[in-house]
Amino acid sequence: MPELPEVETIRRDLEPLVLGATIVGVEIYWPGSIARPSAPEFEDLITGRTILHLGRRGKYLIFALSGGWNLIVHLAMTGRLLLNQVERDKHTRAVFHLEDGHNLLFVNMRKFGRLYLVKDAQEVVGRLGPEPLEAEFTPQRLAHLLANRRGALKPLLLNQRFLAGLGNIYADEALFVAGLHPQRRADTLSPEEVGRLCGAIRLVLKEGLKDGGTTLEAYRRPNEEKGRHQERLQVFQRTGGPCPRCGATIERIVLAGRGTYFCPRCQR
């Protein structure tokens, strides 16, 4: 799914196009997409509201609406937000009609994505860890987060309460750039290694963002364009290929149920 760079790309694409637009109606084709309130209440409450701001926290998009409401969208693995002249297909779960005639489609093949309509956004995003691209995310902060964590690094990087925005792709890429083994016990990093990890996380997210995200399959920008970062991935889904740094063969293991790619020579 969209991880931080993909969600932020969507936010940047969408923001200038939907700011100030009023939602004049919504059609819900899969009510299970609505996390809260109930689908009928959702329809009722959102109709007539104007989009005042589009923000992001971790992998969540936050549409601030008039009247103090927030529409919060999580795309999960296969979610898309598409704008304009896009035909509804069998995976379209909801359509928002905007006053200017544009349609915003929520498309989600596997039905894991969710829409929330809440007054207080913190109800949904309040328990997330720090934003890795904000200035608050420093080696000191990361060292503090890692202290007393006895589990492996990789699953911890995927824990959104630990750090917001990393998913399977960028977690593996960050560990590769940092030269750290995904199974390395989190509380054993030296200060120098913590510094490398901090820099690596920020670097891979910025590079992904620069490329408009990574499209392996489902991810699309609001105009259906693909991302370009898949061409620059160093280890993710490159099993059997050469490590770009040392030439050793990239390996795949399963950690906490997730496919995990790394260079056995560079990552210790």
Place this chain on the structure above:
DNA sequence: CCCGGAACCTGAAGGC
């Protein structure tokens, strides 16, 4: 609290 595994879904790809 911390951690790993199962569950939630649909579809594509590969083996037989």
Place this chain on the structure above:
DNA sequence: TGCCTTCAGGTTCCGG
């Protein structure tokens, strides 16, 4: 062709 298994970018819940 058809059936079966495996895998997929996420999150939450449950049990140890």
